[in-house]
Amino acid sequence: MSLVSVSAQSGVPLLLDRFTDTDGTSLDLHRADVGGVCWTENQGDFEIASNRARAVAAASQQIATAECRRADVTLTCDLIPAASGSPGVVLRYTNTLNFWYLRASEAGNTFALVEVNAGVFTTRATTAVAIVAGVTYALRVVTSGTTITATLDGGSQITWPSAALNSTVTRHGITDADAAASSIDNFLVTA
């Protein structure tokens, strides 16, 4: 028997989840394609619905995260907003009082980066985008040191160069506002 050292290399999937599972499976019991049973429902409740992740509780913001072992990552996923929904991703999460998130808001037609620092929510950057309920939007986020860069469908870029909060924190995940029946799919985190 030999020991093999495995480390996260550039481009290597740290977490991949296509959310393929039986409808109604709680996300914290679901097994990701890469990462195993890795999700923690930090606030609210996510379930599998039609092989996608969907928020089901009536909390003001629902959050599920997983340990990804790297703070500096490239994260991609598909967001399928419902009417009045605001699906998105959570970055560098320590607890419900300290993290970052990006959301695509159908009601506001905006793509926004929000900082949550000691429980205070501050929008740091916003781009106007025509968000249509039921349409799939490809989100791509790169975290690198204190810079967070994100695009929606390859455009509508947001760049925030002062992301000092939690710059070394390695939990990332998904979020939605309320149980608006928005969906998230094809969640991939690479180093």
Next chain:
Amino acid sequence: MKRAKVKTSWVGAGTARDAFRPAVADTYTLRKWQDVTGDPRPTVSEIEVECEDAVLTAIKLDPAYGAPAVKGEAVVQVEKL
């Protein structure tokens, strides 16, 4: 389309449903904005905005902001939404 830096106060309660955001973004339709200061709890700060020419003109004419609140005005290429 114009890009400029605008000095603005912030509104909101700092909650998930009512996050702090620049007051000027509540009043005017901005195509894009980004905080420049990065303060933990902003009260008054500078943001960089992209908006229609007429919107920037209106901000400069608004007594809440005025021409001195707008700096570094420049024409920008429009990115397809």
